[in-house]
Amino acid sequence: MKRVINGLRLAACIAVVVLLFTTTSGCLGGAISQPYSVSGKITDPDGNGIGGVAIAFSGRFGTATTSDDGKWAKDGLKGKVTVTPTKEGWKFTPGSKTVSKEASNVDFVGSKLDYLGLFELSEWNYNVTIEPPPEDELNELYVSVAVDSVEECEDGTYFYISLEGSEVAPAYHVLTGQPEPPEEEVMLAIARKEDGYYLVIQVEGQESIEAFLFEAPLEAGDTIMGELFTVEGEESIATPTGRFKALRCALAGSDEDDVERITFWLAPYIGLVKAEIVNSPSPGDENSETATLTIILESYAAQ
Numbered sequence: 001m002k003r004v005i006n007g008l009r010l011a012a013c014i015a016v017v018v019l020l021f022t023t024t025s026g027c028l029g030g031a032i033s034q035p036y037s038v039s040g041k042i043t044d045p046d047g048n049g050i051g052g053v054a055i056a057f058s059g060r061f062g063t064a065t066t067s068d069d070g071k072w073a074k075d076g077l078k079g080k081v082t083v084t085p086t087k088e089g090w091k092f093t094p095g096s097k098t099v100s101k102e103a104s105n106v107d108f109v110g111s112k113l114d115y116l117g118l119f120e121l122s123e124w125n126y127n128v129t130i131e132p133p134p135e136d137e138l139n140e141l142y143v144s145v146a147v148d149s150v151e152e153c154e155d156g157t158y159f160y161i162s163l164e165g166s167e168v169a170p171a172y173h174v175l176t177g178q179p180e181p182p183e184e185e186v187m188l189a190i191a192r193k194e195d196g197y198y199l200v201i202q203v204e205g206q207e208s209i210e211a212f213l214f215e216a217p218l219e220a221g222d223t224i225m226g227e228l229f230t231v232e233g234e235e236s237i238a239t240p241t242g243r244f245k246a247l248r249c250a251l252a253g254s255d256e257d258d259v260e261r262i263t264f265w266l267a268p269y270i271g272l273v274k275a276e277i278v279n280s281p282s283p284g285d286e287n288s289e290t291a292t293l294t295i296i297l298e299s300y301a302a303q
Contacts, residue, residue: 038099039073040106042066042085042092050090050110058082089113089217089269115216116197117271117302118159118190122147124271125298127240128166130291143171143295145272156193158200163188171295174264174275176201199225217268218247227252229264237265237274239297244273273297 042050049070056063057074058081066072066085077099083106084096090110097106117124128141143165151158163171172181175188176199187202196215202208214224222231229249237246246265264275275295281288 033078035076035078036102037073037075038077038081038083038103038106039071040104040108042070042072042108042110044110044112050087053085053087053090053092053110056084056086058084085110089115113269114192115195115268116190116266117269117300118147118192119302120147120150122159122300122302124300126165126171126295127298129294129296131294132289132291141166142298143168145171145175156191156198158189158191160187160189174262174272174277174295175199218266220247223252224249229262235265237267239273241297241299244270246273270297270300 042053044050049066049068051066051068051070053066053070053072054063055065055072055074057077059077059079061074061077061081064072064074080098080100082096082098085092085108087110090112092108092110094108097108099106123144123146125144126142128143130141143163146162146164147159148162149160151160163175165171169181185204187200187208189200189202190213191198191200191210195217197213199211199213200208201211211225214222218224218231220231220233223229224231228251230252232248232250234245235248237244244265244267246267249264249266251260251262260280261278262276263278265273267273272295274297277293278290279293280290
């Protein structure tokens with residue numbers, strides 16, 4: 001009887017081992033996926049192809065680039081792969097897609113971003129600090145900039161903006177280069193004409209002024225507002241709403257001995273993320289001290 005029982009046990013063990021081996025082999029065999037190919041097209045909202053879009057594939061499958069008509073293709077993919085398009089100055093919908101088998105319709109739609117983050121109803125909210133703090137200032141300092149309306153004209157697109165808050169004057173100073181807003185009602189707009197940007201100031205009862213700001217994209221050595229500001233280089237700027245790669249722009253020809261120094265940081269496709277106005281005492285003025293006003297981005301919303 002013992003021999004029979006031991007024999008049954010041995011048979012059962014062998015059966016289990018065989019079953020496990022067979023099952024495992026089947027799982028391993030099923031896990032070996034066959035290579036497949038995918039392709040698609042990336043277009044703008046009007047259906048025009050977007051060339052030069054870099055397409056990344058998860059799992060170390062390299063990249064692809066769209067041709068001038070927006071078409072792209074990729075061979076040799078295995079398993080689940082996330083496909084993500086990127087191009088500076090563009091936003092894509094959806095942001096990515098996941099594929100696991102052959103497909104020819106992995107398409108995306110791209111929308112071009114404005115270099116200054118200008119869209120209808122765009123809004124920038126800034127915190128303002130003054131060092132040393134004024135003795136009589138108890139309320140929180142802030143300024144908001146908003147695009148109230150957009151007008152398409154023959155020569156370009158006009159974005160009409162408004163300023164609100166406790167520190168409108170320094171914000172106006174940074175935006176226009178003027179010491180302070182006039183007493184009369186003033187209308188501000190930024191005009192985009194192809195890659196060029198212009199500041200438009202309309203004071204009630206006076207002719208409008210249109211001043212060239214710059215041509216996008218900016219790089220180190222370029223100037224803004226004629227030659228009023230110089231782009232000195234790129235820096236990483238931390239703000240309450242995130243960290244940005246921004247261009248440091250300083251008042252041309254300024255140095256530490258100047259009574260007033262203005263520096264601002266411009267993040268492409270977002271806009272102004274930080275500004276500093278440093279006012280130093282005039283030579284021989286021993287009754288005043290250096291004051292620094294800092295404007296920093298609290299939030300940005302684009303519709």
